[in-house]
Amino acid sequence: MKAKTVLPAVAMTAVSMALTLAVVMLWLGPVMPWPVALVVGLGIDGGWLATLAYDRRLASQGDHNPAVTAIGWAFGLVATGVLVAHALTAEESTGAWLAVAWLPLAAKALWVVHSLWERTALTPTALDTIQGIQQTARDEAAVARARLRAQAATEETRLTAVTQAGARVARVQAQTARTLSEAWSTLEEARTGEGTNRALTSVTTPVTPDVTPGVTPRWELPVWGPSEPVPDRALESGPALTDDALDALVDEIRHSDDPALSYRDTATRFRAAGHSASETRLRAAWKRVEAA
Structure with missing residues (x-):
């Protein structure tokens, strides 16, 4: 050289x-x-x-x-x-x-x-060493670039899968919400229909004879919608109400508005006033008051 x-x-x-x-x-x-x-x-x-x-x-x-x-x-x-x-x-x-x-x-x-x-x-040995270092650096750079490209492709695939899954979940939720809304609408129409209660009572009368003497059996459809948890007052101190006192309270609350309140509104105001009674006794009292 x-x-x-x-x-x-x-x-x-x-x-x-x-x-x-x-x-x-x-x-x-x-x-x-x-x-x-x-x-x-x-x-x-x-x-x-x-x-x-x-x-x-x-x-x-x-x-x-x-x-x-x-x-x-x-x-x-x-x-x-x-x-x-x-x-x-x-x-x-x-x-x-x-x-x-x-x-x-x-x-x-x-x-x-x-x-x-x-x-x-430089000596041939030094030149070989320098070339080896440069080649190693190029190899490491190439491997790093390949690794970054692979990671980027993997992340892109993951994001695409997550996005597609999220879109499917959103479509299912939307479809479920539409179905549930239609069901609520149908149930509300059935509940507020003029002949719904009469039709259900006429159907169930033969199979529920003498449920309560002097009271005509009556069915009510459930009401779907937002609800609030009712505090449990069964453990509160104070004597339990008798049936007559419970009937009087329910009758007073039911006829506090015109027209008379439904059972749901009556129960809500009953508990909001601080009174306590089991759901079974309260519903039985409301039925007695309504029949009377």
Whole structure:
């Protein structure tokens, strides 16, 4: 891996050194002996190569010297200046020579990039460890996402089932309420009908002879509706009412309004007044009073 990263910098350095030497020979050859021009070109390339070697040695030791770095850039600028000066003085192909004048600076920049890579390079073991950690993190994230999606789907299914069940319960309750309301309406119509009590009495008279002497058997349909619990006064202190006293109270309460009160209203007012009697005695007293 290190060879792959250093090869571009080495290749660029070789090309820029060869180009610098060739330009110095072409530029200075006509005005001075070629050995002198060769020495000048090799001096520029040699100085640049020497400072580059010193800089690389310091970098391999984990050290850095600003003076060496500055000198290396200075040699690069000199080589670039030579190329630019030759391009400007050339009678032909000025643009082509300017196009390659940046190569020395580019080579130096590649060595800087290579140094940065070396300072951040990791061993294969460390890279494998990092890749393993990243893969583990990706796996855990994928599992967490799958778990969340499954939980969301489960919760959605549960809410849908609960909603549907609630809707079914509401429909059943509504149907039950309608049925019960119809039954109450039918029972109320039957209870308040003119011939209902007479018809029930005529039907039950043959099977209930002599229930109470002098009293005609009578049936009443139950009344459906809201009711309040009646307090149990059987354990309250005080003497129990006699049948005559009970009949008198029931008659007084029943005829306190016009028309006479029904048994239900009579029983409610009887108990609200603080009197106590069993349901059987109170109903028997009300029947006696009504028959009288």
